[in-house]
């Protein structure tokens with residue numbers, strides 16, 4: 001059990017879920033977001049902080065043994081929004097780790113770092129990045145920062161290219177990309193349980209029959225996703241008509257993100 005685990009993005013979808021589900025991992029959970037969150041409960045600390053504020057992020061990270069870094073812009077946006085949260089924010093986080101001695105991070109990367117790969121291609125950790133927007137580029141940047149801070153300073157990060165992490169798959173694409181909350185929690189536990197992780201790329205998906213990703217390189221983590229999007233197929237197929245065969249959501253791994261333009265300021 002860690003002394004103090006920091007969860008950034010704690011007001012968001014995954015952050016709120018982790019707030020409920022990771023209590024057993026540390027004596028204290030430090031929960032942070034740029035927006036207000038429900039007040040601190042037992043063994044919790046709540047800190048409102050903009051990831052773009054370097055001094056505030058250093059104060060935020062001080063005293064933490066590990067970080068689940070979920071905070072940031074989680075979809076496509078203007079460059080200024082992406083830059084503050086996902087570029088400056090990641091730099092500030094790793095500088096804070098370096099300056100305060102925090103040595104293990106889970107970085108919530110995204111399938112949009114490789115979104116322009118076709119759905120017919122199977123990817124492993126060595127695949128070329130093919131970001132599908134400014135958001136995807138920011139996740140590639142985050143992974144690169146993780147790598148540099150590991151090689152230079154020994155700060156270990158698991159960069160998790162999360163597919164689609166929601167209570168259940170919401171469309172046909174997610175029958176391949178979905179990761180259940182339970183499987184994500186199991187992955188976080190595995191990453192913090194392992195004595196040494198290095199700086200791996202992990203594809204964050206459940207045990208989906210039609211999945212695109214090969215996690216053999218991270219077998220050493222002992223993470224075995226248990227849930228299956230297939231269990232939801234009938235409901236999903238009823239919910240969404242079959243798209244045209246050349247629609248981005250059936251051609252590219254990143255789906256509709258590949259067809260989005262640059263968001264002007």
Ligand code: NAI
Pocket residue numbers: 008009010011012013014015032033034035049050051052069070071072073074075084085089108109110111161162163164165166
């Ligand atoms: P979310 O949008 O619900 O949560 C992100 C949180 O980050 C929000 O509460 C937001 O207020 C906070 N945030 C934004 N800008 C910030 C800033 N400048 N400073 C501090 N906090 C800031 O997103 P969700 O779904 O919970 O995702 C969490 C992380 O996982 C994100 O980094 C996202 O990119 C990544 N991810 C999520 C996937 C999913 O399927 N849920 C898929 C791939 C990646």
Ligand code: 15L
Pocket residue numbers: 074075110111112162163164165177254
């Ligand atoms: C992401 O990176 C987003 O954060 C999430 O909201 C979903 O859009 C997900 O990818 C996805 O591709 O389904």
